[in-house]
């Protein structure tokens with residue numbers, strides 16, 4: 272039996288941790304491994320950054336253990352792994368992955384997808400912050416039903432919290448119906464303050480809702496911090512896709528990697544008859560993604576509940592809808608997979624100490 276366990280451990284050690292791409296054996300993440308001839312029990316340490324992909328990682332572990340044994344039962348349990356967060360960029364953010372959500376033009380559901388991404392990542396168990404950088408039309412407070420004025424304590428802007436998600440938005444600083452005119456340097460200053468002077472705490476993911484189209488904020492961001500990448504939201508029509516391609520080219524020019532495309536308002540499933548109507552078309556973004564060799568992250572159908580609930584500040588309730596939540600979960604997993612694949616492909620520094 273000890274021979275069997277040694278073999279199992281050797282194979283398990285080769286599996287790669289989703290966050291770092293390092294073999295589990297090299298990072299001491301195998302906390303326990305027992306095999307009594309018919310059942311395997313194992314406990315693996317996993318960081319909260321990897322929580323959104325925990326289910327598929329569990330499957331991979333189970334597959335590996337079954338392939339190397341005749342066990343009838345395999346039980347995999349994850350225990351928390353605290354991994355120190357190296358300060359990010361010149362502002363020294365305590366964030367592991369910064370995700371920008373952009374689009375070629377307004378009205379395609381970019382803010383809705385950005386907020387849903389943050390909510391779904393948080394629901395999966397990750398520590399998440401949400402920064403509304405759409406300074407021309409800050410809609411995150413409205414979608415989440417948040418209001419109030421951020422206080423400044425010890426020189427740090429205190430974000431407004433949605434449950435345990437810190438949120439910052441120009442919408443908290445100006446009245447909802449007021450237009451703000453931005454000059455380039457002011458814009459740069461506002462984004463710098465949002466990033467550097469906000470008390471974000473320690474985060475796995477900071478989701479940034481970008482303004483549509485323009486490149487100045489993307490440029491400011493890319494100069495301040497290394498971004499994990501950008502998610503580009505578009506609708507299925509050809510004209511919208513052309514704008515999305517422009518947004519992708521803008522991100523590429525500012526050296527922000529593109530994690531992939533999301534097709535929003537992709538078809539409508541009639542709640543009465545269950546029939547699908549492709550009002551704006553369907554599948555255009557997937558085809559375009561293939562054509563320009565960008566990952567396709569998933570699609571969200573037109574959904575009345577999503578529109579109604581987010582208009583009254585209750586986006587979270589809309590995500591309880593099974594169609595919306597399944598769609599968002601697929602997008603979250605695909606996004607995290609892209610981030611993880613990129614992390615695994617970058618050369619490894621010395622292994623971080625496991626505390």
Ligand code: ADP
Nearest residue numbers: 377378379380381382383536572573574578581
């Ligand atoms: P953007 O940030 O691109 O300007 P928003 O996220 O503010 O777009 O969304 C614009 C409008 O479209 C909002 O009223 C929002 O509720 C609605 N909306 C977004 N996605 C969907 C969807 N999948 N189904 C129905 N309504 C949606």
